[in-house]
Amino acid sequence: MDSWVRFNSQSQAKERIIRAAQYACTLLGYTLQKGSTGADLRKTISQLEAHMSLTRKLLRLGNSVEALESAKRAIHLSDSVLRLCITISHLNRAMYFACDNILWAGKTGIISELDQKKWSQRSFRYYLFALILNLTRDLYELRLLVECEERHRASKRPASPSPGSASLPADQLSSPSSSPVALTVPPVMLAGLRRQLHLLVTVLYSNPPLLLDLLKNSCDIFIPLDRLGIYPTGSGFVGLCGLSSSILGILTMIHPWLKLKP
Known part of the structure; x- marks a missing residue:
């Protein structure tokens, strides 16, 4: 409650x-x-x-001011990538809300003879730019978390054996037609892909805010893409x-x- x-x-x-x-x-x-x-x-x-x-x-009248205030706060972030993405995203949101306010004035008759189609397209362009920056920020944070998780797992992994301690089976050594690379590369690639996928799922599962924001922005981006005729x-x-x-x-x-x- x-x-x-x-x-x-x-x-x-x-x-x-x-x-x-x-x-x-x-x-x-x-x-x-x-x-x-x-x-x-x-x-x-x-x-x-x-x-x-x-x-x-x-x-949403007046939301442009709130977006500008958010942009001012984001300027002081220490991470340069986050500072750039979040600040410009808020500035685009401010322009999006401003265009939306003008559209509202046109639809209600406060502003007569407003080209609503032009202002609608302009509004959706700012909205699209903001969403692209939000997704860039999400992917950047996801990459940082994945790298952090990889380092954490590597620190707990036992030391690998020295190259000279492992030997190939006798049939591979004696048979020139047997290619160790051909036999081992595909399984290694598949195992690496599974490991990366499991790592990605683990990171997203342990960070619900990032997962929800990524899903939300991924859903939202199709709206301006459709309205602008891009996709x-x-x-x-x-x-x-x-x-x-x-x-x-x-x-x-x-x-x-x-x-x-x-």
Whole structure:
């Protein structure tokens, strides 16, 4: 109960819930279209989705200031890669929110004769740049953790035998047609691949914030890619990705320890 009260008191909580509902409507509309359901119901779902999108834009008024403040804090990070990725990501988010605010003003009639398509494309471009930087940051942190885990395992591994202590079987020494390289390289490569995969799974399993952030950004990136026409995936896939990332975002707000820091 305390977690829910803390979640509900946050300013972004309602926006996250409405975002999840909006993309659920997108997915539902696609499902109804495939099922040849009545046009009236599909129109109602589409209008509900549009109203939720407009409400989210209203709730995000002023978020540019928060993004700029986050960028100012990120400048002081000691790691140069994290400092670059996080700072520029927040700056792109600030521009994305600013474009989104202008779009809201245009849709509500405050700004007349606004080219909404142009501003929408501009907004999604900033959103895409921010997500690319977020994914770069996730992969960088994942690489650091994998290297740390490798060093930890290497320190606990027993010393390998000296090269002269191992000898090949007699049949391999006597037969010129037998190739030790041909016999041993594929299994070694396969074992190395399994080891790296197991290492990756272990690192992600032991770092839920990084795993959730990686999954969330991976889902989100398909939204601007589709809207900009770079990689069209269709409304059904976009709705599924948006709903999944919204649920992951809600989880990080209910349980703040799941949020990736800094």
